[in-house]
Amino acid sequence: MKLRETYIGKILLTIKSLATGLRVTLREFFTRKITEHYPENRKTLHIAERHRAMLCMPHDEEGNNKCIACGLCSMACPNGTISIVTKSVTDEETGKSKKVLVEYNYDLGACMFCQLCVNACPKGAIEFSNSFENAVFDRSKLIIKLNK
Amino acid sequence: MIDFNSVTTAIDRFLNSVLPHQAATLVECLIIAVCAIVAYLTFAIVMIYMERKVCAAFQCRVGPDRVGKWGLLQVFSDVFKMLTKEIIELCSSDKILYTLAPFLVIMSSIITFSCLPFDNGLQVLDFNIGIFFIMAASSFGILGILLGGWSSNNKFSMIGAMRSGGQMISYELSMGLSVLTLVVLSGTMQISDLVEEQTKGWFIFRGHIPAFIAFIIYIISGNAETNRAPFDLPEAESELTAGFHTEYSGMGFGLFYVAEFMNMFIIAGIATTIFLGGWAPFTIPGADAFNSAMFMIPGFVWFLGKTFFVIWLLMWIRWTFPRLRIDQVLVLEWKYMVPIGLLNLLIMTICVVMGWTF
Numbered sequence: 286m287k288l289r290e291t292y293i294g295k296i297l298l299t300i301k302s303l304a305t306g307l308r309v310t311l312r313e314f315f316t317r318k319i320t321e322h323y324p325e326n327r328k329t330l331h332i333a334e335r336h337r338a339m340l341c342m343p344h345d346e347e348g349n350n351k352c353i354a355c356g357l358c359s360m361a362c363p364n365g366t367i368s369i370v371t372k373s374v375t376d377e378e379t380g381k382s383k384k385v386l387v388e389y390n391y392d393l394g395a396c397m398f399c400q401l402c403v404n405a406c407p408k409g410a411i412e413f414s415n416s417f418e419n420a421v422f423d424r425s426k427l428i429i430k431l432n433k
Numbered sequence: 434m435i436d437f438n439s440v441t442t443a444i445d446r447f448l449n450s451v452l453p454h455q456a457a458t459l460v461e462c463l464i465i466a467v468c469a470i471v472a473y474l475t476f477a478i479v480m481i482y483m484e485r486k487v488c489a490a491f492q493c494r495v496g497p498d499r500v501g502k503w504g505l506l507q508v509f510s511d512v513f514k515m516l517t518k519e520i521i522e523l524c525s526s527d528k529i530l531y532t533l534a535p536f537l538v539i540m541s542s543i544i545t546f547s548c549l550p551f552d553n554g555l556q557v558l559d560f561n562i563g564i565f566f567i568m569a570a571s572s573f574g575i576l577g578i579l580l581g582g583w584s585s586n587n588k589f590s591m592i593g594a595m596r597s598g599g600q601m602i603s604y605e606l607s608m609g610l611s612v613l614t615l616v617v618l619s620g621t622m623q624i625s626d627l628v629e630e631q632t633k634g635w636f637i638f639r640g641h642i643p644a645f646i647a648f649i650i651y652i653i654s655g656n657a658e659t660n661r662a663p664f665d666l667p668e669a670e671s672e673l674t675a676g677f678h679t680e681y682s683g684m685g686f687g688l689f690y691v692a693e694f695m696n697m698f699i700i701a702g703i704a705t706t707i708f709l710g711g712w713a714p715f716t717i718p719g720a721d722a723f724n725s726a727m728f729m730i731p732g733f734v735w736f737l738g739k740t741f742f743v744i745w746l747l748m749w750i751r752w753t754f755p756r757l758r759i760d761q762v763l764v765l766e767w768k769y770m771v772p773i774g775l776l777n778l779l780i781m782t783i784c785v786v787m788g789w790t791f
Contacts, residue, residue: 314487
């Protein structure tokens, strides 16, 4: 008969396994706590780089963006979050007419942060940023114009 | 060490000099009741705060820290919230028993609380069968839990109450056995004598191996008596919503909650009294300078320090182990704790008879 099947053996094994559990929690009791004290630690707060908090359209120094007003992002969006206003401009050199972006409207309130719009964009004109403090008092403030 | 008996005797003499004897006794009873209830509630508040902080620390969290400095006002805001809650009257419940149940629970808890020796002479009830009385009064609370579960007219309450009946009555046995082991060692049941005896050395050291085994049995059965994890079957949240107090709201629930916390304090207090020397300071035989320094620390500091250490032990257990099944609970009691407790009692008796204790 093995020790672990006897009455005494069971008691000893139980004590051993219970002691293992107690040791784990005791170590946890004295480790540094992982809780983030959010509003106080704003300066040192670390947000994961890939965290999707808000859609934005990066602009270069002269205020130009990469958007070609193709509308693929607005078609990819399952919630109809993005709406684009365009106009046709005739190129002076070639004489061909070309679509130009007038307004890129993004409704943060309807966005579900699925990133399909970013994946659909052929030019990499839009991306998700880390600025997550998006609370406002009025729903109309959630509709944001992304282009400048 | 201050002897609080002199203080209480002085108050008694003063009251008897200004009032007739019966009126003086009545006034004394009122003063003691107010003091006991205030102390009871103060410790309840401290315990709830401690529970939340210690639980958080074991789970690598910080715990409440938003309401007041370090979350100190959290408990008070919880109490005020609970006071504003409606007390719901159930339509097909047994009204009298339903209302009575939380009071039975809190009554047994307060009676037991008043037996604790906080300092030399600083205890309400002290007579020759003190420990026996504590055991009797604390098992009284089961009645309240059973009545609460029965009168709620709810299947969850009923199952919870039945489980708690089976569990608490079983574990009373091994708790009694471990207390009896220490009564064999001390030769007295009076609480003041028990503590007085331990000024020469705590029983857990003087009784060495059997006393230590009794201490472990006591802690396990104490955890079961207070219905806390890993023995929280009577109120298993995931199975029975809240067990026997499912149908209670407002202060009815509040009384159950406070009584549960204070029962833990009482279990720890009794453990301190019979194993860790109550208000008796830590002494080493022979080291007189060290001993006199230890005696400079007031007794209630020793008592509360040791009690809160035992409470911390209970919380450590509570936040480590998962819940047992009801058959496992009963197997643990009847197949392991009771035989070991009886054997331990025998060992202790042999030790005492042969003079193998210190």
